[in-house]
Structure formats: structure tokens, C-alpha cells
Amino acid sequence: MDDLYREQIIDRYKHPLMKGTLEPNDYSYEDDNPLCGDRIRIDMRVDEKDIVTEAAFSGTGCAISQASADLLMESVVGKSLDEVKALTKEDILELLGIELGPVRLKCALLSLKVLKAGVYGLDELEEELARI
Amino acid sequence: MHTLTVLDIERVRGQFPILSRETKPGVPLIYLDSAATSQKPRQVIEAMSTYYERQNANIHRGIHRLAEEATESFESARDKVTEFIGAKSARQVIFTRNTTESVNLVAYSWGRANLGKGDLIVLTEMEHHSNMVPWQMLAQERGVRLAFVKVTEEGLLDLGSFHDLLENKPQLVAFTHMSNMLGTINPVKEMTRLAQEVGAVVLIDGAQSVPHLPVNISDIGADFYAFSAHKMCGPTGIGVLYGREDLLDEMPPFLGGGDMIKRVQLETFTVNDLPHKFEAGTPPIAEAIGLGAAIDFLTSIGMQAVHQHEKLLIERMLDRLEEVPGVRVYGPGVEHKGGVASFSFEGVHPHDVAQILDGQGIAVRAGHHCAMPIHEKFGLAATTRASFYLYNTVEEVDSLIEGLYQVKEVFG
Ligand SMILES: Cc1ncc(COP(=O)(O)O)c(C=O)c1O
Numbered sequence: 353m354d355d356l357y358r359e360q361i362i363d364r365y366k367h368p369l370m371k372g373t374l375e376p377n378d379y380s381y382e383d384d385n386p387l388c389g390d391r392i393r394i395d396m397r398v399d400e401k402d403i404v405t406e407a408a409f410s411g412t413g414c415a416i417s418q419a420s421a422d423l424l425m426e427s428v429v430g431k432s433l434d435e436v437k438a439l440t441k442e443d444i445l446e447l448l449g450i451e452l453g454p455v456r457l458k459c460a461l462l463s464l465k466v467l468k469a470g471v472y473g474l475d476e477l478e479e480e481l482a483r484i
Numbered sequence: 485m486h487t488l489t490v491l492d493i494e495r496v497r498g499q500f501p502i503l504s505r506e507t508k509p510g511v512p513l514i515y516l517d518s519a520a521t522s523q524k525p526r527q528v529i530e531a532m533s534t535y536y537e538r539q540n541a542n543i544h545r546g547i548h549r550l551a552e553e554a555t556e557s558f559e560s561a562r563d564k565v566t567e568f569i570g571a572k573s574a575r576q577v578i579f580t581r582n583t584t585e586s587v588n589l590v591a592y593s594w595g596r597a598n599l600g601k602g603d604l605i606v607l608t609e610m611e612h613h614s615n616m617v618p619w620q621m622l623a624q625e626r627g628v629r630l631a632f633v634k635v636t637e638e639g640l641l642d643l644g645s646f647h648d649l650l651e652n653k654p655q656l657v658a659f660t661h662m663s664n665m666l667g668t669i670n671p672v673k674e675m676t677r678l679a680q681e682v683g684a685v686v687l688i689d690g691a692q693s694v695p696h697l698p699v700n701i702s703d704i705g706a707d708f709y710a711f712s713a714h715k716m717c718g719p720t721g722i723g724v725l726y727g728r729e730d731l732l733d734e735m736p737p738f739l740g741g742g743d744m745i746k747r748v749q750l751e752t753f754t755v756n757d758l759p760h761k762f763e764a765g766t767p768p769i770a771e772a773i774g775l776g777a778a779i780d781f782l783t784s785i786g787m788q789a790v791h792q793h794e795k796l797l798i799e800r801m802l803d804r805l806e807e808v809p810g811v812r813v814y815g816p817g818v819e820h821k822g823g824v825a826s827f828s829f830e831g832v833h834p835h836d837v838a839q840i841l842d843g844q845g846i847a848v849r850a851g852h853h854c855a856m857p858i859h860e861k862f863g864l865a866a867t868t869r870a871s872f873y874l875y876n877t878v879e880e881v882d883s884l885i886e887g888l889y890q891v892k893e894v895f896g
Contacts, residue, residue: 356839357894366895388835388851389865412865414833415895459835 356416356450365415370425372408381470382411385462390417392466394425402433414459416452421463423447428467436471439464490792491785497875499525499781511845514880519664519692519824519871520849521714524778528717531777532770542766544743558769561776562759568779569709570700571726575758578725578732579767583691584614586710586725587658589762590687591618593735594708595656598685601627604654606684608633608641608670609861610663613854615689615710619658633659635861639666639815646675650682657684661693665855665869666815667798667824669697676705685731691715696794696822696873698787701726713771718778722771725762732758739764790874794823797872797881801825804885811888814862823872826853829888832895834868840894841887848884 374380374395382393390413397406407425412418427447428436444464445452452460497503500523507513515523535557541550543558559574566574580586595618599605605619609632623630631649634642641659650657657679662669672693676686687708693699695716701709709726713719727735737744737755741764746754755761782790799818802825805811810830815821829837834850841848849869852859859865870884 357836362894386856388833389859390833391865412833414835416835456835456839 356452356456358450361415361419361448361450364419364422368409368418368422370408370422371410373410374406374408379470381466383462383466383469385413385417385458388414388459390414390459390462392417392421392463394421394463394466394470396428396470398433404428404431404433404436409463413462416448416456417459417462420444420448420460424463424467433471436467439467490789490796491874493793493875493877496785497877499527500875501526501529503875507842507845507847514844514846514883516870516872516876516880516884517847517849518695518715518873518876519853519869521720522695522717522873523875524719524774525717525781527781528719528774528777532719532774535770535773540770543769544760554769557776558767558772561772561779564776564779565724568783569694569724569726570702572702573729576726576729576732578727578759578762579772580710580723580725580762581721581768582712582714582723583612583689583710584618584723586708586723587615587687587689588618589725589738590708590710590727591622593738593762594685594731595619595622595628596626597734597736599626599628599655602629604629604631604652604656606631606633606646606649606654606657606679608659609635610639610641610666610668610855610858611658611660612664612689612691613856614691615658615660615687616857619656635666635858639663639668640820641668641670641675643671646678650678650684653682654679654684656687658687658689660689660691661699662690662696662822662824663815663855663858664692664824664871665826665853665858665867667821667826668816669693669820669822672706673704680705680707692822692824695782696787697791707731713775713778716775716778717781719768719771719774722768722775729758732762737764738762741765743767785874791822793874794872794876797876797878798823798825800878800881801870801872801884804881805888808885808888808892810892814864814867823876824869825871826867826869828864828867829891832891834866836895837868837888837891840891841884844883844887844890846884846887 377395378398379396384391392411395408407428409421409425502523539553541554543555562574565577634645636642661672679686685707688706690711694711707728712723744764746756813827838850851866
């Protein structure tokens with residue numbers, strides 16, 4: 353079977369650990385990938401030291417985008433916002449443990465894009481996105 | 485064993501070199517994405533390389549031998565198109581880059597000369613973006629209104645809604661001959677007649693019809709008709725705009741430059757005759773020759789046979805899809821449908837369906853197929869689409885169905 357659909361990814365897709373919304377929250381952002389219609393929202397709560405205490409995602413998408421969102425949300429809990437800001441494409445690929453072509457890479461990175469839009473605010477985002 | 489009898493399928497397939505490749509060792513290619521672009525038979529590829537090896541020269545103004553031969557080959561391709569689509573004269577056949585450019589040419593030239601504030605363009609909900617966005621641009625620029633013929637739940641144009649919109653006396657009515665998402669083949673002759681009766685000019689997007697159905701544009705009676713070579717066994721980079729001659733004569737030129745002029749002075753120019761008036765600059769010469777070869781190829785098989793063959797495939801496909809739990813197909817039944825099946829798979833994203841099929845060598849498309857509004861209408865962001873052509877087989881349809889069971893297994 354296709355390497356992309358390793359058990360971990362299918363499992364995360366079917367039984368996500370971090371799916372849901374947080375109300376109230378400290379950070380919330382939503383965006384879509386119009387090319388495939390995938391839409392992801394990310395919610396986070398942070399403590400007084402800007403450490404992420406809770407995180408959740410919601411939305412629809414392919415197995416790759418949903419699994420990477422789930423893994424990403426799991427990984428940000430316990431990180432400082434500065435550490436969250438420093439996350440890169442390589443971190444996502446490491447979480448997924450697979451190689452991706454350019455089209456599927458967009459699926460995998462949607463959650464990171466949304467996460468960064470949330471923590472940076474839109475102004476700083478453009479600059480940051482160029483780095484992803 | 486191949487069970488189809490309309491075409492000598494082995495012979496047809498033998499003419500497409502790409503069909504004998506594997507996608508990875510031991511996995512043969514099953515190409516079910518011809519609505520996006522078709523594969524090319526050897527005689528098209530060879531016609532183009534022969535041109536480059538034997539005739540390559542710029543056309544029209546050359547006195548030398550190569551230029552004369554190249555001009556002759558280029559114009560003979562135009563004559564083949566003229567005959568293939570049943571146009572009355574080669575003056576009505578303008579070479580563009582693709583369907584998209586053909587529609588833009590009309591929107592830019594005819595549209596800007598003839599439409600203004602308060603005028604009405606009628607389109608349909610099932611249009612490809614290329615027969616939607618050029619009109620949206622014109623509407624924004626000129627204050628032209630747009631209205632859309634509704635699509636029924638079954639995936640047919642709602643002819644009641646078409647009649648209602650015609651009562652508002654639109655200046656232009658533009659619609660697709662065949663939908664690239666639903667596969668719907670529209671009653672274009674009747675629609676053209678009704679639209680012209682209220683004084684509208686009619687443009688038809690033939691990107692999916694000319695490659696797959698017998699099409700006689702004079703019989704349909706359309707004022708403009710657009711299609712692309714790359715979906716009909718020809719190369720990318722060349723498309724056709726057919727136009728009614730008196731309309732084309734009155735229209736201002738589109739792009740300016742060489743070839744589209746008779747003479748140029750410092751301050752002014754005189755426009756060339758049709759069809760050259762709309763072909764500024766060096767055209768895609770090898771591509772025109774490739775298109776001519778594609779037409780020879782399709783003609784040798786016969787468009788009726790191509791259509792019949794695809795009907796058998798889509799019938800099989802719809803039959804077998806019914807047995808796969810969780811699959812829903814969009815668009816009408818075979819009676820009104822060409823060789824296109826877009827479907828959703830419950831609980832599985834189209835990207836994942838396409839990716840798993842790709843692992844088995846099966847090429848399908850996942851996405852909105854440049855028709856976002858019709859997807860939205862059916863509450864979808866994307867679908868998986870399998871589309872057929874003359875080289876596809878019943879066995880390939882069956883492999884696709886088996887592939888879908890695999891998808892089910894992975895996501896089960
Ligand atoms: C119905 C329809 N119209 C227009 C187009 C646009 O064709 P092209 O990209 O060759 O301009 C397509 C191709 O995808 C199509 O299917």
C-alpha cells in the first residue's frame with residue numbers, strides 16, 4: 353500500500369486526538385486552501401508565560417492535512433509561543449514521517465500556515481509565510 | 485479480452501506510445517484524466533517533429549522554399565479544422581492558444597465593442613471558469629449584468645430557467661456544450677435557436693464536445709464556438725475560435741502586432757483580412773500541424789465511433805459505481821452524459837482517493853476541476869473525476885472499481 357497511508361496517518365485521520373474547538377481561547381484562526389477546499393481552524397489557550405496549555409483544530413480535509421493538523425496540535429502543547437513561531441516545514445514532515453510531493457505538501461502545511469497566522473496576526477504573516 | 489466492438493481498441497491503443505509505459509515497475513498506466521488533457525497518438529507527435537526536422541520556418545511572408553512549405557502546412561491544418569467542425573469557410577477559424585483565450589478574445593473584442601451598462605449576459609451554473617471569469621471581468625468593467633441558468637438536482641440545465649432568463653432579452657448567451665464536471669451534454673442546437681430568437685449572440689464552450697462527439701457548428705448555428713487541441717489528441721498551445729463571419733468582420737482586433745495588419749504607418753495601421761486579423765505575431769505553427777494530424781487521426785476512426793465507445797465505458801462505470809458503498813456520482817444518467825464521472829466517496833477526501841488510485845497506476849483528477857460554482861451548488865469542495873477517451877477499455881473501468889475497493893479498505 354501507498355507509503356503515504358501508513359497506519360499512523362490513517363489512525364490520526366480516523367481518530368484524531370486534538371479535534372475540537374476551545375471557547376474561550378487566546379488564539380483562534382481559520383483559513384482554507386481554495387485549491388482543494390480544505391478548511392482548518394486552530395484554537396489555543398496559553399498561560400501567563402505564553403506557554404500553550406491547550407490546543408485544538410477543527411475543519412475538513414484530506415487524510416494528510418487532518419493528520420498533520422492533529423500531530424501539530426499535539427506537539428504545540430507545552431511549547432512557548434516563540435517556539436511555536438519557530439516551527440518549520442521540516443518539523444511537520446518529521447511529525448508525519450513521510451516524504452511528500454509539492455501538491456500534497458500544501459495539504460500537510462495548511463495547519464502550520466493557519467497556526468502561524470493565528471500567533472503572528474496578519475501583518476507579520478506575509479513575511480513569515482515566505483519563510484515556510 | 486476486450487469486449488468492446490465499436491473500435492479496434494488494441495489498434496487504437498497501439499498508436500499511443502505513452503499507454504505502454506508503467507507508472508512504477510510492474511504497474512501499467514491507466515489514464516483516466518482525458519477531460520484535463522488527452523494523450524497524443526504517434527502520428528501527431530511525428531507530424532510535429534517532422535515539421536521541425538524538415539520544414540521549420542516562419543510563415544506567411546517568406547519567399548523561400550521552407551517558408552512556403554510551412555505556410556502551406558499551417559493553412560492546410562486550418563482547412564482540416566474547417567471541415568472537421570463543419571464551418572463554411574476557413575476565414576471563420578481563428579487559431580488561439582486554447583479555449584480560454586478564445587473566450588477571452590470574444591469578451592475583449594466583441595464584448596467591449598457591443599456591451600455596456602445594463603446589458604445582460606446569460607451563462608449557466610455549470611460553466612468552467614474559463615467561460616465565467618472573462619464575463620465577470622467584463623461585467624465589473626462595464627456594468628454588464630450576469631444571470632445564470634440553473635442546474636437541476638439531476639445535473640441537467642433547467643430549461644424553464646433558461647426560458648425565463650431569455651425573456652429579459654440578453655445580448656449574449658454563453659454555455660458549455662458538455663460539462664467537464666457533470667458530463668452533461670446540453671441541447672445546444674435548441675438553446676442556440678431560442679437564444680437567437682430573442683436577439684442574443686450565442687457562444688458555446690466546446691472544450692469537451694469537439695474531442696468526444698460529432699460536432700457540426702453550422703448545423704448548431706452558434707455565433708461563436710471555442711475549443712482546445714490538447715483535449716482532442718493534439719498538442720498544447722493551440723486552440724480554436726470559430727466565429728460568424730459578419731461578426732468577426734465588424735469586431736475590433738484583439739492583440740496588435742505582426743500578421744494581423746495589412747499595412748502600418750507611423751501613426752496608423754490597416755487591419756488584415758480574416759482570420760489573420762485575430763492572429764497577431766508568430767502563431768504556434770508546429771502545434772497547428774499537430775492539430776491537423778490529430779484531426780486526421782480522429783477522422784480515420786470516426787467521431788461517432790469515439791462517442792459510442794465512450795458511452796459504453798460510462799455505462800459500465802455508472803453501473804459498477806452503484807455497487808461501491810459510499811460512492812455518489814454527480815450528473816445525469818448515460819442518456820445525457822459523455823465520458824465523465826465525478827463522484828464523492830463518503831468519509832474519504834478526493835485527494836486521498838486519487839492518491840491511492842495513483843499507487844495502482846490509475847490517473848484520475850481530484851479537485852474542483854475549474855468549476856467551483858457547480859461544486860458549491862452540490863455542497864462539495866471537491867470531487868474525484870474519472871474521464872474517458874477512445875483508448876480506454878472496459879478492463880480499465882473495472883480496475884478503477886477495484887481501486888475504489890482498495891480505498892475502502894484503507895479508510896474502512
Ligand atoms: C468545459 C471546459 N471549458 C474550458 C476549458 C479550458 O480549456 P483550456 O484550459 O484548454 O483553455 C476546459 C478544460 O479544462 C473545459 O473542460
